[in-house]
Amino acid sequence: MYAYDELDRTLINERVSEFRDQVKRRLSGELTEDEFKMLRLQNGVYLQLHAYMFRVAIPYGTLSSKQLRQLAHVARRYDRGYGHFTTRQNIQFNWIKLAELPDALADLAEVGIHAMQTSGNNTRNVTSDQWAGVAPGEVEDPRIWSEILRQFTTLHPEFSFLPRKFKIAITASAHDRAAIKIHDVGLRLHKSAQGETGFEVMVGGGLGRTPFIAKTIKPFVSGRDILSYLEAIMRVYNQYGRRDNIYKARIKILVHELGIERFAQEVDEEWQQIRDGALKIDDAVIEEIRSRFSYPAYEKLPHMPDELRKAAHDPKFEAWRRNSVFPHKATGYAIVTISLKPVGGPPGDATAEQMDALADLADKYSFGEIRVGHEQNLALPHVARRDLPALWTALEKIGLAIPNVNLVSDIIACPGLDYCSLANARSIPIAQELTQRFANHETANLIGRLHINISGCINACGHHHVGHIGILGVEKNGEEFYQITIGGRADENAQLGTLIGPAVPYAEVADVVEDIVEAYLALRANPDELFVDTVQRLGVEPFRERVYATR
Amino acid sequence: MTSPLEQKKIKIAGPSVVTANRTWDGAVIYRTPAQGWSPSLADAAIVRNSDDARALLSESAADDVGAVGAYIAPVELEEGGAIKPGNLRELIRASGVTIGLPVQV
Numbered sequence: 001m002y003a004y005d006e007l008d009r010t011l012i013n014e015r016v017s018e019f020r021d022q023v024k025r026r027l028s029g030e031l032t033e034d035e036f037k038m039l040r041l042q043n044g045v046y047l048q049l050h051a052y053m054f055r056v057a058i059p060y061g062t063l064s065s066k067q068l069r070q071l072a073h074v075a076r077r078y079d080r081g082y083g084h085f086t087t088r089q090n091i092q093f094n095w096i097k098l099a100e101l102p103d104a105l106a107d108l109a110e111v112g113i114h115a116m117q118t119s120g121n122n123t124r125n126v127t128s129d130q131w132a133g134v135a136p137g138e139v140e141d142p143r144i145w146s147e148i149l150r151q152f153t154t155l156h157p158e159f160s161f162l163p164r165k166f167k168i169a170i171t172a173s174a175h176d177r178a179a180i181k182i183h184d185v186g187l188r189l190h191k192s193a194q195g196e197t198g199f200e201v202m203v204g205g206g207l208g209r210t211p212f213i214a215k216t217i218k219p220f221v222s223g224r225d226i227l228s229y230l231e232a233i234m235r236v237y238n239q240y241g242r243r244d245n246i247y248k249a250r251i252k253i254l255v256h257e258l259g260i261e262r263f264a265q266e267v268d269e270e271w272q273q274i275r276d277g278a279l280k281i282d283d284a285v286i287e288e289i290r291s292r293f294s295y296p297a298y299e300k301l302p303h304m305p306d307e308l309r310k311a312a313h314d315p316k317f318e319a320w321r322r323n324s325v326f327p328h329k330a331t332g333y334a335i336v337t338i339s340l341k342p343v344g345g346p347p348g349d350a351t352a353e354q355m356d357a358l359a360d361l362a363d364k365y366s367f368g369e370i371r372v373g374h375e376q377n378l379a380l381p382h383v384a385r386r387d388l389p390a391l392w393t394a395l396e397k398i399g400l401a402i403p404n405v406n407l408v409s410d411i412i413a414c415p416g417l418d419y420c421s422l423a424n425a426r427s428i429p430i431a432q433e434l435t436q437r438f439a440n441h442e443t444a445n446l447i448g449r450l451h452i453n454i455s456g457c458i459n460a461c462g463h464h465h466v467g468h469i470g471i472l473g474v475e476k477n478g479e480e481f482y483q484i485t486i487g488g489r490a491d492e493n494a495q496l497g498t499l500i501g502p503a504v505p506y507a508e509v510a511d512v513v514e515d516i517v518e519a520y521l522a523l524r525a526n527p528d529e530l531f532v533d534t535v536q537r538l539g540v541e542p543f544r545e546r547v548y549a550t551r
Numbered sequence: 552m553t554s555p556l557e558q559k560k561i562k563i564a565g566p567s568v569v570t571a572n573r574t575w576d577g578a579v580i581y582r583t584p585a586q587g588w589s590p591s592l593a594d595a596a597i598v599r600n601s602d603d604a605r606a607l608l609s610e611s612a613a614d615d616v617g618a619v620g621a622y623i624a625p626v627e628l629e630e631g632g633a634i635k636p637g638n639l640r641e642l643i644r645a646s647g648v649t650i651g652l653p654v655q656v
Contacts, residue, residue, distance in 0.1 A: 026574070047572055047619060049644050080652060081654070082652065097577070098577065346650060418649055418650055428650050429650055
């Protein structure tokens with residue numbers, strides 16, 4: 001966990017007071033909606049179909065149990081008793097009243113949580129690997145750098161009015177769990193041949209109506225230089241990014257239109273002006289940030305304790321353990337992913353009661369820490385392997401021992417037309433039907449790792465372009481239709497999926513997905529070949545034939 | 552959502568209402584014949600031609616304190632006068648989400 005300093009606490013509290021005054025002036029009519037809109041967006045407040053939606057940042061996906069309890073309190077006191085975890089390490093509340101928002105923000109500020117820069121044309125919440133600091137083999141804890149970037153970007157005056165939103169993600173592992181290649185800037189922490197820690201910098205990734213995979217602009221930038229290099233990128237973007245057309249304003253369009261070589265040259269020229277200036281990070285500063293992260297005092301524990309050996313006889317426990325429990329850097333410990341994808345449930349939703357219970361379980365079994373991943377699941381990052389059976393039993397009681405992590409029903413989906421004012425079609429009911437269609441655990445296991453991503457509009461909040469199976473809702477003559485892509489992925493080999501054919505109506509989506517899965521089971525080279533690898537090997541044609549032969 | 556100014560250019564294709572969100576809580580509301588707002592579509596003022604639609608929208612948009620983002624929405628009129636939303640988006644706004652909300656375990 002990171003311990004915020006007095007400056008952070010003051011900043012957050014002052015922001016709450018400022019927003020309280022703005023809301024008061026809006027409700028009295030002193031501010032018009034046109035004047036107020038930007039102010040509310042700068043505090044994470046959108047107006048959706050039925051109500052205001054309030055988006056709260058969870059920096060690099062790390063929460064303390066105290067913070068999670070306060071999120072539960074906000075859900076219960078100011079909303080309808082639940083929250084929605086998003087693909088950007090945020091939580092959203094869907095039914096909040098504008099009049100009560102300042103109180104909700106004040107309650108969150110008590111535990112160091114805020115909603116700054118969860119909306120608007122600025123640098124958004126810096127995201128990272130949800131297993132940061134505990135994943136075996138990572139170069140170092142990427143949250144140290146995420147925190148440095150958080151401090152650098154928060155309320156940065158030069159970058160508070162960018163051409164469009166700007167998203168940065170960091171990973172320090174060989175396997176990318178932070179989807180860095182679909183961000184405006186992706187940073188991969190690694191060591192140079194000389195042993196120095198630094199970053200491969202990727203730029204111009206993003207989804208939406210014009211999807212791109214990020215390109216490497218510099219294979220190695222020293223940690224000490226990362227702020228100046230990032231500032232150079234943002235200055236070039238701020239200067240040349242298009243403000244005349246919202247659909248062409250993201251940095252990915254600028255990189256595409258200039259070409260990566262020309263863009264890199266512009267950045268380098270800017271960087272040479274500033275690289276040895278005020279943004280050079282002293283080792284002392286890095287150490288100061290590092291020292292504010294606390295880590296558990298792990299015990300020396302056996303890898304296979306008796307408790308785990310005994311519980312292995314229970315097939316239900318084993319089914320959960322196989323896909324929810326992951327290796328940890330400390331012997332005798334594990335990372336446990338908590339699926340928020342129950343059969344028939346909205347992906348990413350958790351009730352206040354579940355959040356409270358998870359906070360208690362984090363205190364009991366995970367040194368009071370919880371993580372939020374971009375797959376809309378949570379994780380307990382420091383669970384002693386001897387405690388896994390007891391944890392599983394406790395999770396069963398709150399409906400969260402769902403054994404489907406990374407399986408076909410572990411679906412990422414945006415809120416879609418049920419909530420979102422931008423959406424053209426519903427996402428959640430499609431996800432619910434698919435989880436029911438693939439509810440059989442044996443079948444899901446047989447299928448293996450398969451990621452389905454659903455978006456209710458071209459803005460791609462459900463990351464459909466990079467789903468192994470991607471589903472995009474569109475509207476045709478007043479009816480909901482869905483385009484299906486296959487072969488996308490968001491990991492270190494990120495690529496965009498390929499459209500398999502004409503969009504299908506709402507009622508046929510689950511059948512189409514089932515056809516695709518059945519085709520895969522028939523076509524795969526062996527049971528170990530993942531769906532996405534079969535698509536890579538064979539292309540989309542065999543799947544297209546299967547889906548459209550009878551339609 | 553189209554701004555009222557842009558909607559002035561829009562010709563309506565059938566019976567329509569003016570809808571918005573209530574400023575203090577964001578709830579869906581409809582402009583009534585009595586120049587107020589109601590959370591019920593059944594209370595909405597119906598307009599049937601573009602001139603009336605523009606006039607109702609202009610009057611509605613003037614209430615910037617009570618309502619946010621007023622716009623013209625299509626409806627269908629059933630025999631007997633009942634008003635139905637004219638598309639799925641408006642149906643969801645009028646009737647709520649099409650899924651069950653998460654409830655406490």
